[in-house]
Amino acid sequence: MGKKGNVAIITGASSGMGREFAVQIAQNYPSIHEFWIVARRRERLEELQEKLLGRRVKILALDLSRQEGIDTLEKALAEEQPRVRILVNAAGFGIIGKIGKMKEEDCTGMVDTNCRALTAVTHITLPYMTEQGQIIQMASSAAFMPQPGFAVYAASKSYVLSFSRALGRELAGRGITVTAVCPGPVKTEFFDIAETYEAVKLYKKLTMARADRVVYQALVDAKHGRSVSVYGSLMKGFRILAKFLPVDFLMLFVK
Ligand SMILES: NC(=O)C1=CN([C@@H]2O[C@H](COP(=O)(O)OP(=O)(O)OC[C@H]3O[C@@H](n4cnc5c(N)ncnc54)[C@H](OP(=O)(O)O)[C@@H]3O)[C@@H](O)[C@H]2O)C=CC1
Numbered sequence: 116m117g118k119k120g121n122v123a124i125i126t127g128a129s130s131g132m133g134r135e136f137a138v139q140i141a142q143n144y145p146s147i148h149e150f151w152i153v154a155r156r157r158e159r160l161e162e163l164q165e166k167l168l169g170r171r172v173k174i175l176a177l178d179l180s181r182q183e184g185i186d187t188l189e190k191a192l193a194e195e196q197p198r199v200r201i202l203v204n205a206a207g208f209g210i211i212g213k214i215g216k217m218k219e220e221d222c223t224g225m226v227d228t229n230c231r232a233l234t235a236v237t238h239i240t241l242p243y244m245t246e247q248g249q250i251i252q253m254a255s256s257a258a259f260m261p262q263p264g265f266a267v268y269a270a271s272k273s274y275v276l277s278f279s280r281a282l283g284r285e286l287a288g289r290g291i292t293v294t295a296v297c298p299g300p301v302k303t304e305f306f307d308i309a310e311t312y313e314a315v316k317l318y319k320k321l322t323m324a325r326a327d328r329v330v331y332q333a334l335v336d337a338k339h340g341r342s343v344s345v346y347g348s349l350m351k352g353f354r355i356l357a358k359f360l361p362v363d364f365l366m367l368f369v370k
Pocket residue numbers: 126127128129130131132133153154155156157159177178179180181205206207208209228229253254255256297298299300301302303304305306
């Protein structure tokens with residue numbers, strides 16, 4: 116399995132945008148013959164398998180925040196030597212709340228999953244990526260400026276954006292593109308966990324985008340080799356503001 120056809124590896128495939136990436140890639144990329152779908156909830160991955168239009172599917176029910184999860188993926192890669200055409204790193208989570216007011220493992224867990232796991236998955240998959248391969252990293256508009264009350268999450272996404280842009284330059288010689296996806300709030304199960312301590316702000320609730328549209332735009336941007344994908348004029352405008360206005364001024368509005 117894996118040696119003959121092109122493979123797409125998608126983490127965070129059990130819900131939200133990761134799941135949507137799998138469905139849209141299956142619909143629009145006939146050259147992808149096999150999917151490796153990764154997340155902790157096996158039953159969700161099994162349910163997704165039914166939607167992947169008869170492609171070969173490898174289900175990897177792994178916790179990527181743990182080294183065992185990364186090791187298992189690395190072993191599967193070494194055994195099967197897949198030709199990876201698309202890697203989507205969508206596994207991630209965020210918890211709204213102030214440092215010191217939430218459990219320590221909730222704070223550091225965001226770093227473990229959003230930064231460490233994403234870096235590790237990218238690192239171990241790179242040797243198997245084909246020329247013209249695409250790496251799609253779920254960052255966020257939260258990467259554009261610090262967010263008091265969502266500090267670790269926003270910092271973790273700044274890491275993803277910075278890492279992905281530099282990686283894109285490193286890989287240019289191999290013909291592999293890297294796209295950091297930076298949407299504003301998107302209506303997914305993300306907020307079930309995010310609201311563990313505090314509710315999401317009203318302005319975010321009112322501006323939530325649809326996951327299918329964000330993912331469609333991200334796939335178009337990745338196809339064009341764009342380093343950053345921002346869905347919607349609101350977030351495009353916010354990105355420009357965040358580039359030009361002083362951070363201390365901007366932070367007055369997200370307290
Ligand atoms: N929703 C939003 O507003 C936005 C989200 N993003 C980012 O997009 C990405 C996807 O989020 P979204 O689809 O909204 O959220 P969801 O909560 O719907 O999906 C998150 C996915 O990550 C997986 N995941 C979480 N932790 C782990 C882990 N330790 N090991 C393996 N898989 C894990 C979950 O699977 P399981 O629980 O089965 O392990 C799930 O499949 C995240 O990185 C998020 O930060 C970016 C901008 C906006």
